[in-house]
Amino acid sequence: MDLNYTAEDVAFRKQVRTWLEQNMPRQIRNLEERKAWHRKLYEGGYLGMGWPKEYGGQGARPMEQAIVADEMARAGAPAPTNGLGVGIVGPTIVVHGTDAQKRRYLRRILTAEEMWCQLYSEPNAGSDLAALRTAAEDKGDHFQVNGQKIWTSGGAIADWGLLLARTDPGVAKHKGISCFLIDMRQPGVDVRPLKQITGSSEFCEVFMTNARVEKENVIGRLGEGWGIAQTTLGYERGGRALARITTYAGQYKHLMNAARRLKRNGRPILDDAVTRQKLGRIWADLEVERYGALRVLTMLERGEHPGAGGSLTKLSYSEFEKRFMELAEEILGPYGQLTDGVPPEFRLEVDTAVGDHGTWAYAFLWSRAGTIYAGSSEIQKNVIGERILGLPKESRADRVGGIR
Amino acid sequence: MNFSFSEDQTLLRNSVRAALDEQCKSAHVRAMMEDERGYGDSLWGEMAKLGWLGLPFPEEQGGAGLGLVELALVLEEMGRAAYPGPYFASVVLAGLGLQAGGSAAQKEKWLPAIASGQARGTAALLEDTLDWDPASIATTATKAGTGWTLDGVKRFVPWAHVADVALVPARAPEGVSLFLVDPRAAGVTLTPMVGIDLANRWSEMRLQGVAVPADALVGPAGGATSLLEALLRRAAVGASAEMLGAARRCLDMSVGYVKVREQFGQLIGSFQAIRHRCAEMLLEVEKAHAAVYYAAWALTAGAEDAAMAASVCKSFVSEAARTVCGDAIQVHGGIGFTWEYDLHLYFKRAKALEPLYGDAAHHRELIVRGVAASA
Numbered sequence: 001m002d003l004n005y006t007a008e009d010v011a012f013r014k015q016v017r018t019w020l021e022q023n024m025p026r027q028i029r030n031l032e033e034r035k036a037w038h039r040k041l042y043e044g045g046y047l048g049m050g051w052p053k054e055y056g057g058q059g060a061r062p063m064e065q066a067i068v069a070d071e072m073a074r075a076g077a078p079a080p081t082n083g084l085g086v087g088i089v090g091p092t093i094v095v096h097g098t099d100a101q102k103r104r105y106l107r108r109i110l111t112a113e114e115m116w117c118q119l120y121s122e123p124n125a126g127s128d129l130a131a132l133r134t135a136a137e138d139k140g141d142h143f144q145v146n147g148q149k150i151w152t153s154g155g156a157i158a159d160w161g162l163l164l165a166r167t168d169p170g171v172a173k174h175k176g177i178s179c180f181l182i183d184m185r186q187p188g189v190d191v192r193p194l195k196q197i198t199g200s201s202e203f204c205e206v207f208m209t210n211a212r213v214e215k216e217n218v219i220g221r222l223g224e225g226w227g228i229a230q231t232t233l234g235y236e237r238g239g240r241a242l243a244r245i246t247t248y249a250g251q252y253k254h255l256m257n258a259a260r261r262l263k264r265n266g267r268p269i270l271d272d273a274v275t276r277q278k279l280g281r282i283w284a285d286l287e288v289e290r291y292g293a294l295r296v297l298t299m300l301e302r303g304e305h306p307g308a309g310g311s312l313t314k315l316s317y318s319e320f321e322k323r324f325m326e327l328a329e330e331i332l333g334p335y336g337q338l339t340d341g342v343p344p345e346f347r348l349e350v351d352t353a354v355g356d357h358g359t360w361a362y363a364f365l366w367s368r369a370g371t372i373y374a375g376s377s378e379i380q381k382n383v384i385g386e387r388i389l390g391l392p393k394e395s396r397a398d399r400v401g402g403i404r
Numbered sequence: 405m406n407f408s409f410s411e412d413q414t415l416l417r418n419s420v421r422a423a424l425d426e427q428c429k430s431a432h433v434r435a436m437m438e439d440e441r442g443y444g445d446s447l448w449g450e451m452a453k454l455g456w457l458g459l460p461f462p463e464e465q466g467g468a469g470l471g472l473v474e475l476a477l478v479l480e481e482m483g484r485a486a487y488p489g490p491y492f493a494s495v496v497l498a499g500l501g502l503q504a505g506g507s508a509a510q511k512e513k514w515l516p517a518i519a520s521g522q523a524r525g526t527a528a529l530l531e532d533t534l535d536w537d538p539a540s541i542a543t544t545a546t547k548a549g550t551g552w553t554l555d556g557v558k559r560f561v562p563w564a565h566v567a568d569v570a571l572v573p574a575r576a577p578e579g580v581s582l583f584l585v586d587p588r589a590a591g592v593t594l595t596p597m598v599g600i601d602l603a604n605r606w607s608e609m610r611l612q613g614v615a616v617p618a619d620a621l622v623g624p625a626g627g628a629t630s631l632l633e634a635l636l637r638r639a640a641v642g643a644s645a646e647m648l649g650a651a652r653r654c655l656d657m658s659v660g661y662v663k664v665r666e667q668f669g670q671l672i673g674s675f676q677a678i679r680h681r682c683a684e685m686l687l688e689v690e691k692a693h694a695a696v697y698y699a700a701w702a703l704t705a706g707a708e709d710a711a712m713a714a715s716v717c718k719s720f721v722s723e724a725a726r727t728v729c730g731d732a733i734q735v736h737g738g739i740g741f742t743w744e745y746d747l748h749l750y751f752k753r754a755k756a757l758e759p760l761y762g763d764a765a766h767h768r769e770l771i772v773r774g775v776a777a778s779a
Binding site: 009063256257276279280281283284287292294295297298299301315316378388389390391392 | 405406407408409410413473659662663670671673674675676678679680682683684686687690691694695697698701702705707712713715716719720764765767768769770771772775776779
């Protein structure tokens with residue numbers, strides 16, 4: 001056990017810091033500027049770092065990936081784009097795709113020449129994703145897709161989508177699903193922004209009406225879609241582990257400064273014993289998240305797969321973020337709810353998970369998403385119970401039969 | 405960066421577990437709960453033989469020269485077994501205190517004796533107000549000839565009734581100072597304080613005109629504050645390791661139980677209400693593990709954030725262990741509330757350690773001071 005960074009990692013961190021100082025844009029005003037920044041990161045060797053070298057990546061260690069993301073969080077660097085492409089679609093193609101698919105798609109994912117989204121959730125298939133009903137019908141020379149997707153992150157700017165659709169309604173629900181690459185820029189695909197409680201639209205609804213998928217764009221074999229979606233191997237898994245904590249820590253220090261300035265009963269809130277207890281608890285929780293991240297990075301560095309352990313990480317940080325933001329709101333009072341006209345001392349200048357929305361109000365509202373997306377906390381607890389603790393499965397009404 | 409145990413550390417854990425599984429079964433714990441002295445010679449002798457009693461001391465003083473990570477591994481296993489005996493008091497409180505602040509002669513006298521099991525030590529860190537801040541110490545030390553006279557009342561002194569030496573902080577004219585006191589000396593009165601964890605023993609220690617010689621002073625007169633703070637940090641992390649072991653035991657027992665207990669014609673582990681609780685317990689235990697071993701490493705390595713890590717550890721683990729052990733009783737239902745079932749041994753161990761060496765609120769205040777100073 002040695003929790004010091006190696007000399008090599010310290011040197012790498014310094015190199016990244018210097019590079020960011022010299023190359024980081026002051027401001028990102030639109031998608032084109034974000035794509036330009038994305039390409040600059042790629043050309044600098046700081047994007048798609050975990051991808052194998054033969055596909056344009058750096059073959060970097062998880063710790064190096066974590067350091068880059070961490071330094072970006074520290075510097076308040078704008079996020080790159082095409083996150084689902086780089087994080088999920090690309091790795092899926094690397095593992096399950098044909099050589100032709102790899103040649104056609106991979107490089108353009110890394111350069112953000114082609115933007116990607118993930119077409120998984122449906123209005124009636126959220127936590128129960130395998131209940132999805134979007135159908136892909138074999139029309140001889142192509143597949144015809146009909147159905148509706150929801151919670152499609154980045155759908156409005158996507159050129160391509162990684163699609164889960166049902167190809168066989170006659171078999172048990174997990175077995176009739178296949179995985180496709182679908183062209184989002186076709187008449188049969190209608191993308192509508194979904195306005196969230198934040199007032200912004202990071203997500204979309206996608207309606208597919210007789211949309212076309214070419215035969216060569218099946219990933220894996222028909223009927224294997226569920227397994228592919230379950231085993232999606234992210235190469236960027238080391239990625240956000242430390243950066244997330246650094247972002248929280250930056251926000252926390254903003255909050256502490258606000259608590260120095262704000263008063264209750266004639267005294268700064270920071271001097272209030274109850275508030276101090278709450279602040280102390282959140283900092284302890286934040287530090288424990290950091291220790292957990294170092295543990296996960298240790299596993300990844302040894303080439304071990306956290307597997308269902310990822311559910312512990314996700315459950316933990318998403319629930320933490322909610323508690324943290326609730327405390328922030330408590331301390332900030334109505335300042336914490338301002339979406340416009342925020343006095344500078346109560347702004348939140350830290351880059352959030354999804355964009356440059358510099359208000360506590362946005363961060364607070366967004367914290368409600370984390371315990372729902374990518375498997376709700378309840379689903380994570382089921383996974384932990386079944387796969388880590390080996391608890392018996394619950395009896396379920398949908399274990400047998402088709403989905404008609 | 406490597407947050408995993410070395411091969412040697414894993415071997416140590418396995419050997420400690422094997423020895424305690426063999427010699428510290430719950431029947432032994434229960435027998436010691438009713439024993440007047442409270443611990444057994446054969447296990448104590450075995451611990452000396454296996455080198456646990458000198459684990460963190462330098463080799464020239466009969467120790468193994470290991471760090472707090474290894475010590476935490478041993479303590480975690482002791483928590484898991486609800487080990488009854490003066491290990492913590494002797495090795496962590498007296499041993500580490502002397503190692504950090506003792507003179508060469510004091511170390512030479514006591515550390516090899518503690519390591520061999522011939523002597524037992526403790527420390528009297530708490531008084532009637534239960535404030536862990538060394539500034540609150542009211543026991544007095546007045547000069548008497550070349551030595552000192554101590555007067556005051558210490559509370560919750562662990563295993564004082566079997567100790568050969570106690571580290572006793574007292575207020576001298578120069579400020580808070582630390583003294584070595586023989587608990588059997590004239591003027592010292594010990595009264596048992598019996599808590600819910602019967603496998604752990606405490607005494608009130610009343611000091612009335614207790615004469616100690618000049619060489620009983622540990623470190624400079626008036627210079628004990630930083631030594632006490634450093635000792636408290638180590639004790640807090642050590643106690644956390646024991647709480648972690650107790651919590652892990654409660655989790656394991658719960659998971660085992662819900663896999664065999666049936667109600668409504670089903671295993672209760674298949675119910676989400678139970679399964680989710682078990683998942684939450686696991687998460688707390690894993691976080692507690694990270695908090696304990698990070699802090700143990702940081703203190704050993706002298707990391708910049710070592711003091712912060714100790715406070716993070718104790719504040720987090722105190723509550724995590726309480727929650728997990730309490731949830732274990734809930735998951736078990738009625739059987740978990742019976743004396744015969746072993747669960748309460750671990751529940752009580754965690755509860756007993758929760759307020760010691762700074763409770764969660766104490767450490768949260770230290771955390772906020774630390775962050776505020778840097779932000």
